[in-house]
Amino acid sequence: EAGVAQSPRYKIIEKRQSVAFWCNPISGHATLYWYQQILGQGPKLLIQFQNNGVVDDSQLPKDRFSAERLKGVDSTLKIQPAKLEDSAVYLCASSLGTFWDGSYEQYFGPGTRLTVT
Amino acid sequence: KQEVTQIPAALSVPEGENLVLNCSFTDSAIYNLQWFRQDPPGKGLTSLLLIQSSQREQTSGRLNASLDKSSGRSTLYIAASQPGDSATYLCAVSTSGTYKYIFGTGTRLKVLA
Numbered sequence: 001e002a003g004v005a006q007s008p009r010y011k012i013i014e015k016r017q018s019v020a021f022w023c024n025p026i027s028g029h030a031t032l033y034w035y036q037q038i039l040g041q042g043p044k045l046l047i048q049f050q051n052n053g054v055v056d057d058s059q060l061p062k063d064r065f066s067a068e069r070l071k072g073v074d075s076t077l078k079i080q081p082a083k084l085e086d087s088a089v090y091l092c093a094s095s096l097g098t099f100w101d102g103s104y105e106q107y108f109g110p111g112t113r114l115t116v117t
Numbered sequence: 118k119q120e121v122t123q124i125p126a127a128l129s130v131p132e133g134e135n136l137v138l139n140c141s142f143t144d145s146a147i148y149n150l151q152w153f154r155q156d157p158p159g160k161g162l163t164s165l166l167l168i169q170s171s172q173r174e175q176t177s178g179r180l181n182a183s184l185d186k187s188s189g190r191s192t193l194y195i196a197a198s199q200p201g202d203s204a205t206y207l208c209a210v211s212t213s214g215t216y217k218y219i220f221g222t223g224t225r226l227k228v229l230a
Binding site: 091108110 | 121149151153160161162163164167207209211217218219220221222223
């Protein structure tokens with residue numbers, strides 16, 4: 001079974017530029033998560049999709065971050081414009097279902113390391 | 118608001134030692150707790166053990182995770198540590214009602230050959 005795929009693996013941009021990350025979850029997984037992990041900290045949930053609907057985006061800085069999941073499969077996370085404090089690893093995860101139906105074990109991709117200079 | 122703390126932040130042990138990693142959480146009304154491994158720091162996470170709120174422990178190979186909701190603690194026990202166990206270990210707690218994971222800051226383990 002193929003795992004969660006993410007691209008690019010690394011990205012270096014200057015502040016005020018824009019950047020986009022792509023995630024392809026495990027086939028058949030309805031729920032997709034984007035996390036931000038700043039160096040030395042644990043991952044923080046930015047947004048959670050179930051199929052193509054947003055379940056939780058309470059910690060997504062909506063003035064600069066946006067995310068979409070078209071057709072309930074792949075997802076993109078965009079930052080525009082980027083700030084220095086956005087330097088982090090962006091992790092995508094997927095689960096078969098959700099906590100509500102019990103199939104919530106999350107599988108993580110390799111992450112995208114973003115450096116904003 | 119749920120807060121998750123992991124102690125120690127870093128640990129270095131000789132190969133073969135048994136060791137315990139600690140995870141504390143402030144809100145005991147949890148749905149489940151999961152231990153992950155991340156190596157090296159900033160790479161993808163691998164699930165190790167998941168403990169439901171109704172369970173006391175889970176075991177997989179040389180790993181054993183226990184949960185004490187009343188005291189807000191979980192421990193991850195690693196038996197007969199090996200250099201391949203070197204990684205960052207993260208615990209994540211989901212609180213009943215929100216169900217999203219709150220992660221600790223991790224324990225960075227180094228097992229010396």
